[in-house]
Amino acid sequence: MSISVNEASDIQREISERSAPDYLDQLEAEAIYIMREVAGQFERPALLFSGGKDSITLVHLAKKAFAPGKIPFPLVHVDTGHNFIEAIEYRDELAEKINAKLIVRYVEDTIKAKGLKEQTGKNASRNWLQTFTLLDTIEEFEFDACIGGARRDEEKARAKERIFSFRDEFGQWDPKRQRPELWNLFNGRIQKGENVRVFPISNWTELDVWAYLKREGIALPSIYFAHERELILRDGKLLNNTPVIEPDPEDQIVTRQVRFRTVGDMTCTAAVESSAATLDEVIAEITISRISERGETRIDDQQTEAAMEDRKKGGYF
Amino acid sequence: MDDGKSTLIGRLLYDTKNILADQMEAIERASKTRNAGEIDLALLTDGLRSEREQGITIDVAYKYFQTPNRKFISIDAPGHIQYTRNMVTGASNADLAIILVDARHGVVEQTRRHSLIASMLGIPHVIVAVNKMDLVGNSEDAFLEIAKSYKELAEKLSIKDLTIIPVSALNGDNIVDRSESMSWYTGETLLSVLENVNVLKDQNQEDGRFAVQYVIRPQTEELHDYRGYAGRVQSGTFKKGDAIKVLPSERESKIAKIEFGGNEIQEASVLQSVTILLEDDIDISRGDTIVTVDNSPIVSQDIEALVCWMDDKKTLKPGNKYVLQHGTARSRCSIRDIEYQIDINSYEKLDEVEALKLNDVARIVLRTAQPIAYDPYQKNRANGAAILIDETSNVTVGACMIE
Ligand SMILES: Nc1nc2c(ncn2[C@@H]2O[C@H](COP(=O)(O)OP(=O)(O)OP(=O)(O)O)[C@@H](O)[C@H]2O)c(=O)[nH]1
Ligand SMILES: [Mg+2]
Numbered sequence: 001m002s003i004s005v006n007e008a009s010d011i012q013r014e015i016s017e018r019s020a021p022d023y024l025d026q027l028e029a030e031a032i033y034i035m036r037e038v039a040g041q042f043e044r045p046a047l048l049f050s051g052g053k054d055s056i057t058l059v060h061l062a063k064k065a066f067a068p069g070k071i072p073f074p075l076v077h078v079d080t081g082h083n084f085i086e087a088i089e090y091r092d093e094l095a096e097k098i099n100a101k102l103i104v105r106y107v108e109d110t111i112k113a114k115g116l117k118e119q120t121g122k123n124a125s126r127n128w129l130q131t132f133t134l135l136d137t138i139e140e141f142e143f144d145a146c147i148g149g150a151r152r153d154e155e156k157a158r159a160k161e162r163i164f165s166f167r168d169e170f171g172q173w174d175p176k177r178q179r180p181e182l183w184n185l186f187n188g189r190i191q192k193g194e195n196v197r198v199f200p201i202s203n204w205t206e207l208d209v210w211a212y213l214k215r216e217g218i219a220l221p222s223i224y225f226a227h228e229r230e231l232i233l234r235d236g237k238l239l240n241n242t243p244v245i246e247p248d249p250e251d252q253i254v255t256r257q258v259r260f261r262t263v264g265d266m267t268c269t270a271a272v273e274s275s276a277a278t279l280d281e282v283i284a285e286i287t288i289s290r291i292s293e294r295g296e297t298r299i300d301d302q303q304t305e306a307a308m309e310d311r312k313k314g315g316y317f
Numbered sequence: 318m319d320d321g322k323s324t325l326i327g328r329l330l331y332d333t334k335n336i337l338a339d340q341m342e343a344i345e346r347a348s349k350t351r352n353a354g355e356i357d358l359a360l361l362t363d364g365l366r367s368e369r370e371q372g373i374t375i376d377v378a379y380k381y382f383q384t385p386n387r388k389f390i391s392i393d394a395p396g397h398i399q400y401t402r403n404m405v406t407g408a409s410n411a412d413l414a415i416i417l418v419d420a421r422h423g424v425v426e427q428t429r430r431h432s433l434i435a436s437m438l439g440i441p442h443v444i445v446a447v448n449k450m451d452l453v454g455n456s457e458d459a460f461l462e463i464a465k466s467y468k469e470l471a472e473k474l475s476i477k478d479l480t481i482i483p484v485s486a487l488n489g490d491n492i493v494d495r496s497e498s499m500s501w502y503t504g505e506t507l508l509s510v511l512e513n514v515n516v517l518k519d520q521n522q523e524d525g526r527f528a529v530q531y532v533i534r535p536q537t538e539e540l541h542d543y544r545g546y547a548g549r550v551q552s553g554t555f556k557k558g559d560a561i562k563v564l565p566s567e568r569e570s571k572i573a574k575i576e577f578g579g580n581e582i583q584e585a586s587v588l589q590s591v592t593i594l595l596e597d598d599i600d601i602s603r604g605d606t607i608v609t610v611d612n613s614p615i616v617s618q619d620i621e622a623l624v625c626w627m628d629d630k631k632t633l634k635p636g637n638k639y640v641l642q643h644g645t646a647r648s649r650c651s652i653r654d655i656e657y658q659i660d661i662n663s664y665e666k667l668d669e670v671e672a673l674k675l676n677d678v679a680r681i682v683l684r685t686a687q688p689i690a691y692d693p694y695q696k697n698r699a700n701g702a703a704i705l706i707d708e709t710s711n712v713t714v715g716a717c718m719i720e
Contacts (some may be wrong), residue, residue, distance in 0.1 A: 030590075037530060070371040159378045184410070188710075202379070203381075
């Protein structure tokens, strides 16, 4: 029997029960356990913070893991200069509110210092260059572990990655030689110069994250909720109308009511048309959506079949 | 290998409507560049470049799906012997294992190896899916023959709960929907077993065990004397007021308070990540275990364990030294003896084995530099599991189930 795409897209995804509370409790307990393993096993860990919902979830989990103490590692943001202003504002407010140390390093500075060549033309992004700044930052502060908010349900290479993902001294992931990871015994032993990327919410799905944000009453940057915005309509995708996106003759400028389902760089993150103004409404929309999170919003993943795997092999998180 | 594991997971997700439209399109696109146009559902999990090039699974892939009745995490494991350690990685946290047998070939060496590993890991439920039934004319006799030989194998292992199902992953027979071509089969479909199996919970509720991960000491003015022990309840429960003992130091105290996220809670049970405060100021650090006072694990430097050896470069030999990681404790250890190796085909014990190679399974004796507070794995998975780490490469090279 063969399967056709039409058949697949015709199928109505059943609106299933949301994560039962005890399931969220299990995910939360696992993530807290992983955070504490990082604090217990490493000397200089950091939490990679972008202002997106997954890293906001991480910060909340870290607060819970170490309460009433402070989070015992800094928040690190690799700022591409192409971020949404709302995400940056949220980042600064949060760091101040929880009295966390925030380290920001700029891709712009790396480009200047190293004389790197930027992508040009349609869909040019700093996604790849970001890795240079990240690796420099790791070297500058001698971070031995970097906690990130990647989830296995996001993408097929991420579906394969360990929770403690070993990286060599060049930050590279070798998918053919991952360390065995047994039970919940995480092996964070490394040599100087090497590091481990740690993903405490590996086993969470997009819906789990939203359900958790709601349950915990966590505030999000406003761009996650429906609002009017001026956008570039390009190849069927809606991009924020900003000077950092190189114009293309085919572009159309439109005004729509949208929200963002993920928050990455403006150059490669598309908005979705929506009137969902509350967490409940967003959750209801995502529950019945027939398109995956990155499929709907990410332009960077769609350039080649193994875009994410290749970026990770180069040191991306 | 190649008996259809990845295809089966793809089929399970497809038939439960858990593949989204864009993911389906991506699989279709990738299928077109690789074969004559048939959709290859294995591409849902075989996501790495080299997996797609070779049409095999190299490392485990995690997929999340749900039906109206249950949420599942599926772990697609590789079948090739070379990647057995990745299979062990995937299986170590599983509540249930599905072992595939190709109906044309029946029980083969990898079936025996994977069944042995599943049983050593104490996976409480095993489903054997006899796949590719379409290639043996959906024959009941062929199925019964294989079922019989598998049951013989299972008797030698301690598999507690076994179900055997004839399926075709390619055609979707007996996966989610009942097969029309095998009307002789009246048992459950694969999904129906998955939805109804009781995993509530093959957890140990009796032995109070809490491995200390980290000590929380805010050292601020208002929290000057605060000392909280952060960790996860591995088994049993802990309540405020419980008399406890710290191992290996054997010091005793009482639980003054249990906190979660900075708020007081009365009780902490299996798998909860909490913070414990004690009445007395005693010396406790990462690697120590807090246990309820009337129920102690074994505290010893001499350990016997079943081991799966996972290093493809070096062998395990008596005299070799490693780091043993058990709970949050790490200790150097040396291998005293290989008591016996288990033959993968006959499950017989082989004596006088000098060294273990990649994928060998054996019982070993080792001595640790510091005492370890453990329970036998078959009684308490969480406190009976340990890994061996190579001191020079830092790679995890052995999976130990303490006996
Ligand atoms: N005829 C038939 N072919 C099948 C069936 N299930 C899988 N196949 C085919 O068997 C081949 C191997 O399938 P995979 O799913 O990649 O096998 P696997 O067990 O995941 O292989 P490894 O992960 O590499 O061990 C593919 O060509 C499948 O299309 C089935 O039920 N019937
Ligand atoms: Mg496979």
